[in-house]
Amino acid sequence: MPGIDECLLEAMRLPGARGAALIDWTSGLALGTVGESPGGDQETAAAEAAEIARLAAEQHAFAPDDDPEAPAAADTELPVEDLIVSNRDSYHVLRFVGSSFDGSVFLHLWLARAEGNLALARIRLGEMAERLVLA
Amino acid sequence: MTVVRTTEPPRLPVRDKAAARARGWGGVSPMLTRLAAERATGVLVREHGTLHLAEGLVVQAESRHAPGLGALLTAHGTLAPEAWHQAVNEAADHHRVGRHLVDAGHLPLGALELCHLAALYDAAYFVLAPSSTPPRFRYGPVHWLGSVRPVPVEALERETLRRRDVLHRIWPHPGMDGIPLARTHLPGTPALTRRQLAVLEMVDGVRTATDIARALGHLAFHTLVDVRRLTAAGVVTTAAPARVQPPPGGTRIASDRGQPPPPDQPPTGHAQLPGRGRPPQGRGQPHRPDPAGADGYAPPVPAEPLPPDPHITLLKRLRDALEAL
Structure with missing residues (x-):
């Protein structure tokens, strides 16, 4: 039953991992960080990652089709599972964490492109996000 | 032309840490800065709520303007209200309600930490709001929740200003x-x-x-x-x-x-x-x-x-x- 730090340290064990953070996308607050921060500043990186996560989570275009109505159950359901941003030298994987209380939290993993395995990272992050809040 | 009809808020701000350092203190509560420096344990009472300190770190914040940890955990079924009350009754005297919830299997540690941090920063935003009454500090025991994930005063003040x-x-x-x-x-x-x-x-x-x-x-x-x-x-x-x-x-x-x-x-x-x-x-x-x-x-x-x-x-x-x- 991992806490925030154990979860982030586990993410850092993925091949090519440079940094990992758990971020609230409404406020832009990093609830935990391990390793390097993209751009060198943890607070700036968290705020910028929070921007793109919020945009993805709120746009109707990215929401799944099979979502008839039921806004009552909507609090725990995430419209988007993850986001992948790639550049010349690295990947960023943002994985949304479903939580039953009123949270808006995601995991941000920064991977070196040469060593990183995007498919593996995506699967592992999904498992970590689930284990973090489910017993 | 297609119009995207959404409300896009402006970008999240990032505080200028160099400027904050130049001021010499967090700029929110000089008393809190001093208490952190002397690694005090007790409760800081301000106009809009309280901050609980242990060894100079903030372990809990409570404000009448923000829902408490119990309310957040029970409102959406994360935790059964009975489990919360039971944990408070049994473990409050030992200052380890949080630990009790996890050990009893009511709540994963990650969920407790997430919710606790969210509630702490949430209440602290209101506690550290400008006030018109002087703050008071009572040295005393640790908060009954126990120390789940303590937050440094500096981080809390900076986040409050950023919010x-x-x-x-x-x-x-x-x-x-x-x-x-x-x-x-x-x-x-x-x-x-x-x-x-x-x-x-x-x-x-x-x-x-x-x-x-x-x-x-x-x-x-x-x-x-x-x-x-x-x-x-x-x-x-x-x-x-x-x-x-x-x-x-x-x-x-x-x-x-x-x-x-x-x-x-x-x-x-x-x-x-x-x-x-x-x-x-x-x-x-x-x-x-x-x-x-x-x-x-x-x-x-x-x-x-x-x-x-x-x-x-x-x-x-x-x-x-x-x-x-």
Whole structure:
């Protein structure tokens, strides 16, 4: 039953991992960080990652089709599972964490492109996000 | 042309840490900075709530303006209310309610830490709001929740200041957080998120943002963000603007920006967003623990605010200086 730090340290064990953070996308607050921060500043990186996560989570275009109505159950359901941003030298994987209380939290993993395995990272992050809040 | 009808808030601000260091202290509460330096354990009582310290670190924050950890955990079924009460009854005396919840298998550690941090920063935002009464500190035992994930004072103060900037950038109206809200019923309502719709359904001309947060079991600061975004979109306004006297520094803003956009301009897009691209302290007022600079949160404003009395101002400056010693 991992806490925030154990979860982030586990993410850092993925091949090519440079940094990992758990971020609230409404406020832009990093609830935990391990390793390097993209751009060198943890607070700036968290705020910028929070921007793109919020945009993805709120746009109707990215929401799944099979979502008839039921806004009552909507609090725990995430419209988007993850986001992948790639550049010349690295990947960023943002994985949304479903939580039953009123949270808006995601995991941000920064991977070196040469060593990183995007498919593996995506699967592992999904498992970590689930284990973090489910017993 | 396709119009994207969403309300995009301005970018999340990042605080200038060099400037904060240059001031020598966090700029929120000199007393708190001192308590952190001496690694104090006890409870700091401020006008809008309390901060619980253990060894100079903040372990819990409580404010009447923000839902507590128990309310957040039980509101959406994360935790059964009985399990919460049982844990409080059995483990409060030993100051390890949080640990008890995890050990008994009621709650994964990650969920407890997430919710605890969210509640702590949420309440601390209100506790550290500018106050008009002097803070008090009682040395004493650790909070009954126990130490789940302590937060350094510096991090808490910086985040509180940053959150004021977040709200200010979305819609610069510091007076609106504590007063009843009403819908505007203007044509051209933009597309809203499910969270915003839930908040909007609770807007009835009586409830304040805090009431809505409590009713929905939402974090109070997150609700303030929702409300300000709805206000910026022209969907929500303050219910009784006549009763509201913005603080002296906010008068200009209230007059030229406090009104919803006219109906012939869709309240969307970048041009209409107030405060976009402006520096964090766009009103030219530095953040200080000064009641007049009630940026981000203001307590309910009396109907007839007193003019700034030079004697009171002097006394407040003396108080701040003494606290900083």
